Amino acid sequence: MSDSVFYQGLTLLGFLALGHLVLKHTFKLLKGFRVHILSRWWRVNLKKYGGWAVVTGATDGIGKCYAKELAKRGFNVVLISRTLEKLQKVAAEIEQQSGRKTRIIQADFTGGAEIYPKIEEGLKDLDIGILVNNVGMSKAAPTGFLSSGDLNKSITDMMNCNVLSMLHMIRILLPRMVERKKGLIINISSEAGTHPYPRITLYSATKVFMDYFSRSLNIDYQSKGVTVQSVMPLMVSTNMTLNTKPNLLVKTADDYAREALNTAGLTSRTSGCLSHTIQSFVLDLFLAECVMSSKILAWIARRTLRLLLRIRKVD
Numbered sequence: 472m473s474d475s476v477f478y479q480g481l482t483l484l485g486f487l488a489l490g491h492l493v494l495k496h497t498f499k500l501l502k503g504f505r506v507h508i509l510s511r512w513w514r515v516n517l518k519k520y521g522g523w524a525v526v527t528g529a530t531d532g533i534g535k536c537y538a539k540e541l542a543k544r545g546f547n548v549v550l551i552s553r554t555l556e557k558l559q560k561v562a563a564e565i566e567q568q569s570g571r572k573t574r575i576i577q578a579d580f581t582g583g584a585e586i587y588p589k590i591e592e593g594l595k596d597l598d599i600g601i602l603v604n605n606v607g608m609s610k611a612a613p614t615g616f617l618s619s620g621d622l623n624k625s626i627t628d629m630m631n632c633n634v635l636s637m638l639h640m641i642r643i644l645l646p647r648m649v650e651r652k653k654g655l656i657i658n659i660s661s662e663a664g665t666h667p668y669p670r671i672t673l674y675s676a677t678k679v680f681m682d683y684f685s686r687s688l689n690i691d692y693q694s695k696g697v698t699v700q701s702v703m704p705l706m707v708s709t710n711m712t713l714n715t716k717p718n719l720l721v722k723t724a725d726d727y728a729r730e731a732l733n734t735a736g737l738t739s740r741t742s743g744c745l746s747h748t749i750q751s752f753v754l755d756l757f758l759a760e761c762v763m764s765s766k767i768l769a770w771i772a773r774r775t776l777r778l779l780l781r782i783r784k785v786d
């Protein structure tokens with residue numbers, strides 16, 4: 472082969488690679504524009520999924536705001552959470568503000584399989600179109616895996632609350648959605664599920680599980696009319712993040728839930744809002760492209776968590 476043919480071949484390969492990159496990023500930009508900007512006015516009609524929505528962890532933070540937003544968009548809402556007084560208060564608030572019906576089910580999701588018959592009974596006779604698996608817990612402070620107090624209990628609690636709850640709620644509701652050939656399942660994972668996050672190791676691992684499970688399930692059931700969306704927020708100002716002051720990077724739970732719900736039906740995997748999508752893109756570049764050592768990653772995780780959560784010492 473002559474040199475010139477070789478160099479022409481290389482040039483062609485270069486152009487093809489460049490074309491592929493340009494097309495890929497143009498498509499991403501256009502999709503991002505549709506999902507995060509146009510969706511503010513041009514929304515998917517979620518009512519096509521049914522009359523009721525179910526939200527777990529619905530008495531505070533992101534879950535409460537999803538429940539309120541769904542009611543605003545015409546859904547009756549089942550609220551499932553741990554504290555009865557808070558459930559009654561949020562249900563009354565929603566009914567008063569939106570005129571929609573609510574139903575409350577008290578359950579502690581740190582429990583095992585024994586808590587689900589009561590939930591199943593509470594959901595039996597409803598036309599449920601949307602399930603939001605929102606409930607989740609993290610450690611009180613970001614520390615090493617072994618520094619969690621009663622490790623035995625904290626492992627069980629977090630696995631049950633973050634992972635088992637999603638699986639059982641889907642076990643209960645997916646067959647009914649498949650039968651009706653329509654349904655939307657929204658699983659609230661986290662940016663912490665996109666890369667290994669030292670200091671919040673178990674939490675991060677539960678969120679990876681949620682994300683991968685959602686993505687596979689979506690592929691399996693989309694053809695049966697059921698869409699599964701993995702939502703991966705960064706920082707939202709809630710009890711979990713010690714109500715960190717909202718700013719350009721940190722969303723209020725109200726804004727986050729409204730923007731995230733706008734993306735439902737448009738994308739199966741999202742950071743949920745424009746600000747978090749941009750932050751996730753930058754983090755991705757930084758973490759993936761810089762091939763950082765785990766020591767640097769652990770240092771950055773500690774500094775970020777200290778800064779954001781105003782914690783003096785992270786061991």
Ligand SMILES: NC(=O)c1ccc[n+]([C@@H]2O[C@H](COP(=O)([O-])OP(=O)(O)OC[C@H]3O[C@@H](n4cnc5c(N)ncnc54)[C@H](OP(=O)(O)O)[C@@H]3O)[C@@H](O)[C@H]2O)c1
Pocket residue numbers: 527528529530531532533534535551552553554557578579580581605606607608632659660661662703704705706707708709710711712
């Ligand atoms: N906030 C963030 O920055 C952020 C970022 C990424 C992902 N997420 C994810 O988003 C989801 C919601 O987080 P959030 O910040 O909104 O949390 P939050 O403000 O702490 O609210 C948690 C909600 O879940 C309920 N809950 C907690 N533990 C429960 C249990 N064992 N059984 C039943 N209900 C329980 C709480 O009920 P009570 O009121 O009775 O306690 C409350 O309604 C979680 O899955 C979290 O991992 C949050």
